[in-house]
Amino acid sequence: SVPSLDSVRLADADLRADYAAHRDRYRREEELKARHILFLTRGGGPAEDARARARADSLLQVVRHGGDFGDYARQFSQEPGAPSSGGDLGWFGRGRMVREFEAAAFALKPGGISDVVKSQFGYHIIKLEDRRPAGVRPFEEVRDEIRTALGASRADLLALNRARALRRQLVA
Numbered sequence: 073s074v075p076s077l078d079s080v081r082l083a084d085a086d087l088r089a090d091y092a093a094h095r096d097r098y099r100r101e102e103e104l105k106a107r108h109i110l111f112l113t114r115g116g117g118p119a120e121d122a123r124a125r126a127r128a129d130s131l132l133q134v135v136r137h138g139g140d141f142g143d144y145a146r147q148f149s150q151e152p153g154a155p156s157s158g159g160d161l162g163w164f165g166r167g168r169m170v171r172e173f174e175a176a177a178f179a180l181k182p183g184g185i186s187d188v189v190k191s192q193f194g195y196h197i198i199k200l201e202d203r204r205p206a207g208v209r210p211f212e213e214v215r216d217e218i219r220t221a222l223g224a225s226r227a228d229l230l231a232l233n234r235a236r237a238l239r240r241q242l243v244a
Contacts, residue, residue: 082226087218091211098209101166105202106177107141107159109149113194128188128195136185141199150194163204173198 091098109131111124127148135144145151145159166174173196176189180200189196 082219082222087215090218090222095208098214100209102206103163103165103204104177104200105163106161107145107199107201109145109159109197110151111195112150124195128197132188132197135197
C-alpha cells in the first residue's frame with residue numbers, strides 16, 4: 073500500500089532544519105492590510121464623475137472624525153463585496169492593486185486614512201490597517217507548509233522504495 077501523508081512522522085527538529093536550509097523559500101515582500109470605500113464612476117461622464125467625487129469628499133470628512141471604517145464601508149461603498157467584507161482587502165503586496173491605489177496605500181502609516189484617491193474604478197478612501205515588512209516569514213507561520221512538503225516528499229520516497237522491493241520479489 074502507498075503510505076499516506078499522515079503516516080509520515082516528522083520531528084520538529086527536521087522541520088526546523090529544513091526551514092534553516094531553505095530560508096529563501098519563505099521570503100515575503102512588504103505587505104499591507106487595508107480597507108477601502110469605493111464610489112464607482114462607471115464611465116458615466118463628467119456629471120457622474122463629479123457626483124462620485126462629491127460623495128467621496130463628503131464621506132472622507134465623516135470618516136476622519138471617527139467611527140468604524142468597516143461600518144462606513146458596509147453602508148456606503150459601491151464595491152460589490154463591501155456589505156459583507158466591510159471593505160477589507162486582506163493582505164497584498166506591491167503590483168497587486170492599480171497604480172494610484174497602491175501609491176496611496178503604501179504611503180500610509182497603520183491607522184492612517186488616505187485622501188480621496190481616483191483610479192480607473194472610481195474614487196477610493198483607503199484605511200491602512202497593518203503593515204508587514206519584507207523579510208523571512210517566521211518558522212511558526214510556515215511550519216505546516218514545511219510539514220506538508222517534507223511529508224509528501226518522504227511519502228513518495230517510501231512508496232518508491234516499496235515499489236522497488238515488490239518488483240524485486242516479483243522478479244525473483
